[in-house]
Amino acid sequence: MAQIEWSQEFSIGNATIDREHELLIGRINQLYDQLSLPLDTEAIETLLAEIQTDISAHFVMEELLMQEAGFAEFEGHKQDHERLLDQIQDMIFHFREDPENGEELLKNRMSDWFSHHFKSFDARLHGQLG
Ligand SMILES: [Fe+2]
Numbered sequence: 126m127a128q129i130e131w132s133q134e135f136s137i138g139n140a141t142i143d144r145e146h147e148l149l150i151g152r153i154n155q156l157y158d159q160l161s162l163p164l165d166t167e168a169i170e171t172l173l174a175e176i177q178t179d180i181s182a183h184f185v186m187e188e189l190l191m192q193e194a195g196f197a198e199f200e201g202h203k204q205d206h207e208r209l210l211d212q213i214q215d216m217i218f219h220f221r222e223d224p225e226n227g228e229e230l231l232k233n234r235m236s237d238w239f240s241h242h243f244k245s246f247d248a249r250l251h252g253q254l255g
């Protein structure tokens with residue numbers, strides 16, 4: 126199962142953002158634990174809603190800090206946040222409509238969904254947000 130492990134090398138050097146990233150990774154891992162159990166649609170929907178809420182709040186915070194710091198890649202970074210929000214919304218709809226197929230989709234995509242942005246866009250924030 127595709128679990129993500131937090132490591133100190135992921136730190137971007139801002140305590141608030143680092144704590145939120147660690148928390149989000151924990152939530153996604155919790156979802157993977159749930160996905161390895163017999164299908165429980167309610168538990169999965171609850172976890173997805175939590176991830177969606179937390180990541181929306183996280184993006185708002187990150188965008189605010191980028192703006193304050195005058196970060197040059199702000200627009201592109203924000204666009205990628207919007208893409209990720211669309212994707213999780215799609216995964217949630219898909220799961221609601223067809224839990225068995227939706228579950229497979231989550232297993233295959235959830236880890237990359239977060240990791241790609243995190244290891245590219247967020248990694249470039251290192252040392253930029255004070
Ligand atoms: Fe982030």
Ligand SMILES: [Fe+2]
Pocket residue numbers: 187202206242246247
């Ligand atoms: Fe980001």
